[in-house]
Amino acid sequence: MSPQVFELVLLTIVTASMPLMIAALGELVAERAGVLNLGVEGMMIMGAAIGFAAAYLSGSPFIGALAGIAAGMAMAALFGLLTIGLAINQVAAGLALTIFGVGLSGLLGSDFVGLKREGSPHLYVPGLSDLPLIGKLVFGEDGFVYAGFLLVALAALFLGRSRAGLALRAVGDNPHSAHALGLPVRRTRFLAVLFGGACAGLAGAYLSLAYTPFWSPGMTAGRGWIALALVVFASWRPWRVVLGALLFGGATVLQLHAQAASLGLPGQLMSAVPYLATILALMALSAGTRRNAAAPAALGQTFVAPR
Amino acid sequence: MRIDLEPRAGRSLALDIGAPAGALAFAILLGGIVVWLLGKSPAQAFMVYFVQPLMEGWSLQEVAVKACPLVLIAVGLSFCYRANVWNIGAEGQFVIGGLCGGWLGVVTHGGAGQGAIGGWWIVPAMLLLGALGGALYAMLPALLRVWLGVSEILTSLMLVYIAELGLDYLVRGALRDPKGFNFPQSVTFDDAARLPFLAEGERLHAGVALALLAVAAAAFVFARSRFGFEVRLVGEAPRAARFAGFSDARLTIAVFAISGALAGLAGICEVSGQIGQLVPTISPGYGFTAIIVAFLGRLSPFGILLAGLVLALTYIGGEAAQVALKLPNDMTRAFQGILLMCVLMADAAARYKIRLVSGSGA
Numbered sequence: 001m002s003p004q005v006f007e008l009v010l011l012t013i014v015t016a017s018m019p020l021m022i023a024a025l026g027e028l029v030a031e032r033a034g035v036l037n038l039g040v041e042g043m044m045i046m047g048a049a050i051g052f053a054a055a056y057l058s059g060s061p062f063i064g065a066l067a068g069i070a071a072g073m074a075m076a077a078l079f080g081l082l083t084i085g086l087a088i089n090q091v092a093a094g095l096a097l098t099i100f101g102v103g104l105s106g107l108l109g110s111d112f113v114g115l116k117r118e119g120s121p122h123l124y125v126p127g128l129s130d131l132p133l134i135g136k137l138v139f140g141e142d143g144f145v146y147a148g149f150l151l152v153a154l155a156a157l158f159l160g161r162s163r164a165g166l167a168l169r170a171v172g173d174n175p176h177s178a179h180a181l182g183l184p185v186r187r188t189r190f191l192a193v194l195f196g197g198a199c200a201g202l203a204g205a206y207l208s209l210a211y212t213p214f215w216s217p218g219m220t221a222g223r224g225w226i227a228l229a230l231v232v233f234a235s236w237r238p239w240r241v242v243l244g245a246l247l248f249g250g251a252t253v254l255q256l257h258a259q260a261a262s263l264g265l266p267g268q269l270m271s272a273v274p275y276l277a278t279i280l281a282l283m284a285l286s287a288g289t290r291r292n293a294a295a296p297a298a299l300g301q302t303f304v305a306p307r
Numbered sequence: 308m309r310i311d312l313e314p315r316a317g318r319s320l321a322l323d324i325g326a327p328a329g330a331l332a333f334a335i336l337l338g339g340i341v342v343w344l345l346g347k348s349p350a351q352a353f354m355v356y357f358v359q360p361l362m363e364g365w366s367l368q369e370v371a372v373k374a375c376p377l378v379l380i381a382v383g384l385s386f387c388y389r390a391n392v393w394n395i396g397a398e399g400q401f402v403i404g405g406l407c408g409g410w411l412g413v414v415t416h417g418g419a420g421q422g423a424i425g426g427w428w429i430v431p432a433m434l435l436l437g438a439l440g441g442a443l444y445a446m447l448p449a450l451l452r453v454w455l456g457v458s459e460i461l462t463s464l465m466l467v468y469i470a471e472l473g474l475d476y477l478v479r480g481a482l483r484d485p486k487g488f489n490f491p492q493s494v495t496f497d498d499a500a501r502l503p504f505l506a507e508g509e510r511l512h513a514g515v516a517l518a519l520l521a522v523a524a525a526a527f528v529f530a531r532s533r534f535g536f537e538v539r540l541v542g543e544a545p546r547a548a549r550f551a552g553f554s555d556a557r558l559t560i561a562v563f564a565i566s567g568a569l570a571g572l573a574g575i576c577e578v579s580g581q582i583g584q585l586v587p588t589i590s591p592g593y594g595f596t597a598i599i600v601a602f603l604g605r606l607s608p609f610g611i612l613l614a615g616l617v618l619a620l621t622y623i624g625g626e627a628a629q630v631a632l633k634l635p636n637d638m639t640r641a642f643q644g645i646l647l648m649c650v651l652m653a654d655a656a657a658r659y660k661i662r663l664v665s666g667s668g669a
Contacts, residue, residue, distance in 0.1 A: 038460065042644075082648065085310040086655040091393050091460065093651055095598055100644025106637030107345070186309070217637070222468055229461045268476035275465040279451075282462065286455040304312050304659075 017249025026199020033192035034172035038094025041224025042101025047204025072201020172296035356624030378615035380597035383566030396463030398594025399470035404571020407440030426499025441571015449563035502580035514576030
């Protein structure tokens with residue numbers, strides 16, 4: 001494989017892993033606060049639809065990304081109202097959010113099916129971007145990639161090194177103790193859920209603005225669910241999300257290349273690779289560690305303030 | 308502003324019935340607003356969705372036939388959800404059930420295997436294969452959860468995609484009709500491999516009777532059997548259940564087996580009763596809609612029966628609305644999502660007194 005091809009493969013792996021990484025990071029923060037939001041797929045696809053519509057109408061991918069973030073946050077706010085405000089079962093509410101999001105995005109996006117726009121601009125630093133092998137990889141990505149890595153770094157710092165991050169983890173491990181200590185449990189959880197929605201919306205916008213130059217119904221194709229699995233795979237640690245996302249992105253790209261190379265394997269089998277890989281990854285992880293030792297202790301539990 | 312929740316002392320029958328009914332009414336109202344925003348007439352949409360299908364005999368039968376898979380799947384899911392086990396992959400178990408049972412329909416095509424003994428055994432064997440296939444497929448997430456502690460939510464969902472791709476592969480390959488001009492579909496089944504109709508010249512097939520049977524059986528199990536008590540106890544008071552010596556693992560496997568078998572049965576009923584051959588897509592999302600049915604029916608068998616009819620109505624009405632009003636099919640999806648949220652909110656309202664308090668707070 002020539003260096004150019006090798007670099008191209010690495011570039012596509014980064015591109016394929018970005019939506020997974022960004023969405024998983026947002027979900028990770030929400031889960032560290034004790035909220036399991038199964039609506040990632042729904043928030044993501046709304047981000048993709050709204051993001052594309054806004055970018056198409058305004059002509060600016062930046063406005064598209066912002067609109068995608070806003071759509072994800074609006075969906076997350078709805079989820080927060082249900083699970084945090086009304087103490088509704090998080091699994092059921094998350095499923096409702098996904099079903100709703102998939103349907104609504106199809107409705108809102110129906111006018112935009114088949115339209116195309118140009119991809120998002122890539123960074124170009126004269127000299128540096130032209131370096132062999134790593135030039136494009138480090139200095140020639142689109143804005144989403146840099147934003148994604150920045151988000152991971154900030155989330156890692158926030159969760160591990162800040163007082164507010166400590167409070168958030170306390171809320172996720174034991175909301176009752178946190179409440180007794182005077183921490184605002186429900187506000188913390190709501191903000192964490194909003195952050196998760198913003199990330200999912202951004203990840204969705206990435207799909208329709210940078211990954212492909214168009215919108216199509218159902219285009220997230222289960223990526224929201226894979227992002228949920230990635231959080232488990234990453235043992236709820238931000239930097240491990242990067243690793244997991246690159247592995248999954250790699251699997252996806254490998255599958256596309258294998259399909260193109262026509263190895264004689266059925267296309268359906270190759271398409272099933274990301275889903276099979278998810279199950280295998282969850283199995284390997286659970287077999288290797290003590291059972292759910294890394295999970296936030298109160299993950300998925302609703303909290304009703306004692307009176 | 309914040310929301311204060313105060314637990315209600317007891318549950319009243321009025322709330323138990325009123326809450327889902329109110330949720331349905333509210334969801335229809337919200338759906339009407341969406342239709343209005345899309346520039347169509349909400350009143351006309353309401354007629355097409357919820358009234359016209361109920362006005363004629365044949366469309367009433369269509370509703371019952373559509374409700375059949377929803378009710379079968381949702382009854383199974385109610386076992387899982389009551390026990391706090393989250394099988395959200397019924398769609399995949401449905402597909403595998405349809406595939407396993409449908410395989411028999413394909414290999415017995417053209418009188419094969421029917422010779423001296425006749426074809427009477429084919430339909431029962433198909434139903435059995437369908438239920439078995441669904442149950443075995445459901446064992447994957449169940450055993451992974453029990454043995455390795457892997458979240459059943461994620462594995463059961465991933466298996467949906469894998470089942471759909473598997474069906475697609477087989478229908479385009481091994482199970483394709485060799486004389487079908489390369490269309491991705493199997494041979495059409497012999498009459499001996501079709502579920503019988505309940506009455507001559509009508510649309511209702513025997514699957515509808517099976518769905519009613521499942522409702523009655525589940526109601527009996529929940530009300531009268533030790534197993535039903537176990538399921539309820541583990542869901543409502545897991546600590547007490549552990550003290551009572553009930554095994555979490557055994558129960559997880561049991562409820563997954565039940566829901567998988569019923570979803571598989573629904574799958575083969577759809578394939579053998581409705582479609583009559585294997586095609587790449589055999590479900591318009593029944594497995595996911597059944598989750599809504601289970602919650603709208605408050606996880607009780609008779610509630611699920613009613614809820615299944617309501618959701619079937621949205622499918623039939625949705626198809627009609629596509630033609631009459633040019634409303635896209637996603638409208639049905641979005642409405643179903645709205646409905647589930649309203650149902651969950653109504654549940655919360657039945658459990659707590661909800662008060663809006665001004666000022667900020669935790």
